[in-house]
Amino acid sequence: MSELLKMLGCRYPIIQGPIGMFNSPKMVAAVSEAGGYGLLAVGFINDADTVKGLIDDVRKLTDKPFGANIVLMNPNSGEYLKILADAGVKTVTTSVGSPKDIYPVIHDLGMKGIHVVLALQHAISAVTAGADALVIASAEAGGLRSLNSESSTMVLVPLVADHVKVPIVAAGGIADSRGYKAAFALGAEGVQVGTRFLASDESPASEQWKKAIVECPDGGTGLIPLGNMKLANRLIITPWIRERLADPSTKNIADELDRNPDATGNYERAAFGAGQISALIKDIKPIKAIIEEMVS
């Protein structure tokens, strides 16, 4: 059994990618029930009771292991880790922020941590800070990205594998058995899957969001900068975004986008986060079917 599988305690080394503030205990449980490692996204939650409620909801649906993603910028991360440890969670992932201070806390609680990195230098620093494993989230992945030049999975996974001794997990561009097998050939011990699970029956994404993924053509996503920060979101380029990008007077699309169109009904301006792999996803199906095909 690989080091990563020992850490996760599940059957297949497939981690569900956290999706910002979107949580679905149904999806977490479906991933874990199918043999993967479901993850709650607690990074954007502001109170401990919500975290406890989500854990309880997952536990009602599965007795299989699951974890959570901690966003290091959230000042409540230490408190959430204690709640997760008390609930029996053995391994968490950590992202967005320096891992330096949190890894001693994770280890004191008897847990393992997998830090998400976007570049080689961050991978090396995370291991120095005590990360037990790494998720290598490469340029093609959905989610928060940097505007620095980033490397793709094909380049970054073997590069990091050549420089660190901890297990690595490939994230970015993996949606089927071809991507899954390729990740191992590149030196990873497992994969983290975001966009493919987002386009599943159990996903918390709206029908409009799932449809945008299924209809996304090759090259149909892009990096939309977030204000003045050196950060960007990889989003599906909708007709509205395309129009705004073509307008020379456009300064900051991020502020004009609707991040919660389910609440406002303003789907025209929706920010549909998704990876480049959207172009390969042609149907919405149950998580179990996705995982069974992936490991076949």
Ligand SMILES: Cc1cc2nc3c(=O)[nH]c(=O)nc-3n(C[C@H](O)[C@H](O)[C@H](O)COP(=O)(O)O)c2cc1C
């Ligand atoms: C809409 C969206 C939101 C995301 N939010 C987070 C997040 O909060 N924390 C995180 O570590 N990763 C986040 N990710 C990255 C995913 O967890 C995962 O690593 C990535 O989607 C993998 O690449 P793929 O989309 O090609 O499968 C997000 C991805 C998407 C598409």
